[in-house]
Amino acid sequence: MRARTTPLALTVALAVGLSACTSPEPPPSPPAPEPPSELSAGRSEPVTDPLYPQQGNPGIDVLHYGLALTYVPGDRVLNGLAELTIRPVHDAGELRLDLAAGLTVTESTVDGVAAPAAREGDDLVLTAAVVKDRDIVVTVAYNGVPAPVPAPARREDMAGGIGAQTGADGELWTFQEPFGAFTWYPVNDHPSDEALYDVTVTTPEGWTGVSTGVYQGTETDDGYTTTTWRSADPVASYVTTLAVDRFEMYEQRAGEVHYVSWVPSGFAAQWEPLFAELPELVAWLERRYGPYPFPNSGIVAVGGRSGMETQGTITLSAGLAGGNGDRRVILHELAHQWFGDSVSPRDWRDVWLNESVATYAEAMWAVDQGMLTEADAVAVWSGADQRMRDEYGPPGDYDPGAFASGNVYFCTALMLHGLRGEMGPEKFDAMLRDWVQKQRNTTQDRASFTAWVSEYAGEDMTAFIDAWLDSPTTPRA
Numbered sequence: 001m002r003a004r005t006t007p008l009a010l011t012v013a014l015a016v017g018l019s020a021c022t023s024p025e026p027p028p029s030p031p032a033p034e035p036p037s038e039l040s041a042g043r044s045e046p047v048t049d050p051l052y053p054q055q056g057n058p059g060i061d062v063l064h065y066g067l068a069l070t071y072v073p074g075d076r077v078l079n080g081l082a083e084l085t086i087r088p089v090h091d092a093g094e095l096r097l098d099l100a101a102g103l104t105v106t107e108s109t110v111d112g113v114a115a116p117a118a119r120e121g122d123d124l125v126l127t128a129a130v131v132k133d134r135d136i137v138v139t140v141a142y143n144g145v146p147a148p149v150p151a152p153a154r155r156e157d158m159a160g161g162i163g164a165q166t167g168a169d170g171e172l173w174t175f176q177e178p179f180g181a182f183t184w185y186p187v188n189d190h191p192s193d194e195a196l197y198d199v200t201v202t203t204p205e206g207w208t209g210v211s212t213g214v215y216q217g218t219e220t221d222d223g224y225t226t227t228t229w230r231s232a233d234p235v236a237s238y239v240t241t242l243a244v245d246r247f248e249m250y251e252q253r254a255g256e257v258h259y260v261s262w263v264p265s266g267f268a269a270q271w272e273p274l275f276a277e278l279p280e281l282v283a284w285l286e287r288r289y290g291p292y293p294f295p296n297s298g299i300v301a302v303g304g305r306s307g308m309e310t311q312g313t314i315t316l317s318a319g320l321a322g323g324n325g326d327r328r329v330i331l332h333e334l335a336h337q338w339f340g341d342s343v344s345p346r347d348w349r350d351v352w353l354n355e356s357v358a359t360y361a362e363a364m365w366a367v368d369q370g371m372l373t374e375a376d377a378v379a380v381w382s383g384a385d386q387r388m389r390d391e392y393g394p395p396g397d398y399d400p401g402a403f404a405s406g407n408v409y410f411c412t413a414l415m416l417h418g419l420r421g422e423m424g425p426e427k428f429d430a431m432l433r434d435w436v437q438k439q440r441n442t443t444q445d446r447a448s449f450t451a452w453v454s455e456y457a458g459e460d461m462t463a464f465i466d467a468w469l470d471s472p473t474t475p476r477a
């Protein structure tokens with residue numbers, strides 16, 4: 001089943017109509033969405049990142065983000081009202097959040113009382129006395145033109161920076177791994193602090209905002225359109241999303257999953273066949289890793305030239321693979337919904353926890369499709385291993401300036417291939433399936449993965465895993 005919010009011809013007519021006359025003044029910021037009554041699923045144990053300690057704050061645990069965002073593509077200005085429910089981890093006289101220096105804070109409160117705000121680079125520091133484990137509500141009103149920040153990476157697709165980006169017509173999208181959510185909202189921008197989300201995105205009529213969580217619906221009033229999003233599963237900030245374009249919606253249901261995808265008008269014919277294949281790709285992954293972990297799935301097609309496993313709705317550049325996406329990339333990002341989004345790395349040392357399985361699953365799917373043989377896949381990984389270790393460091397101890405390089409993909413997919421050989425396919429498959437099914441909505445690390453593998457292997461696999469993650473040379477298979 002499929003449905004479009006606006007027929008293509010009508011969308012074009014609206015766009016022409018809006019550009020031919022003055023857009024109505026943006027409406028006043030709507031109130032920030034209310035948090036749900038039960039917030040325990042948003043509770044985390046935040047840590048300081050060993051590689052990127054300037055991001056995030058282990059002193060606070062954000063339970064819920066309520067974001068009311070208004071974005072006007074004509075002038076690229078984002079107006080935000082953020083309401084954060086926070087559990088202070090210890091007593092303190094100030095609260096520190098990540099928020100890009102280019103965004104201006106106009107008002108801030110803690111528990112309804114005005115709290116002075118200071119800026120220190122990309123930190124927002126609010127003066128307020130807080131008490132350990134006594135939840136507080138922080139509101140921040142802000143505005144500005146969102147812009148990306150430099151990526152700690154050497155990848156071509158990250159050369160333009162990470163975070164919110166805007167295109168030629170004012171359309172907006174985000175790619176923000178390992179950080180960059182702070183370019184569009186105040187956030188504890190670290191994967192160890194997952195939280196629940198309620199988001200509204202208001203745009204001039206004819207444009208649509210897409211964000212994180214289950215799509216709740218669209219309302220248009222007085223020349224402006226508001227979409228509403230809710231995530232009852234905790235989300236890490238690097239897999240939240242915001243995208244604004246003249247989107248058409250494509251919707252279907254299969255099994256327990258509601259698929260909602262978004263494509264800029266004019267690109268629908270190209271993308272709809274890919275959207276239609278999503279349930280089949282999810283079913284392939286479910287046969288290996290158990291039930292899909294979230295109520296929603298889909299794709300939002302955006303600018304740029306990357307793909308990202310944003311939670312539920314994955315983000316894919318429209319120009320990827322000649323404008324028609326690429327099924328292997330989609331399979332890869334879908335695999336991350338289990339490995340990365342549902343079970344997340346506690347800090348960025350362990351990004352290999354995500355990329356090893358996504359790379360491995362992507363290859364095994366391609367083998368199933370007859371695109372290559374398992375021997376071909378292993379030969380590619382083996383052929384790359386030493387060079388990747390030389391260029392970027394071993395995958396468990398990589399150069400922090402080379403985030404998400406080939407080492408955390410190829411070297412660790414080869415490690416999984418080796419583990420499968422050591423354990424046998426049945427134990428290996430059960431180990432991975434149980435890892436994601438029995439630990440849904442948790443953060444994990446190398447120690448917990450090693451203990452998990454060792455239990456299924458029936459022997460201590462520490463030396464094996466450490467060698468693959470830390471050795472400057474390819475371990476002997």
Ligand SMILES: [Zn+2]
Pocket residue numbers: 332336354355358
């Ligand atoms: Zn990946």
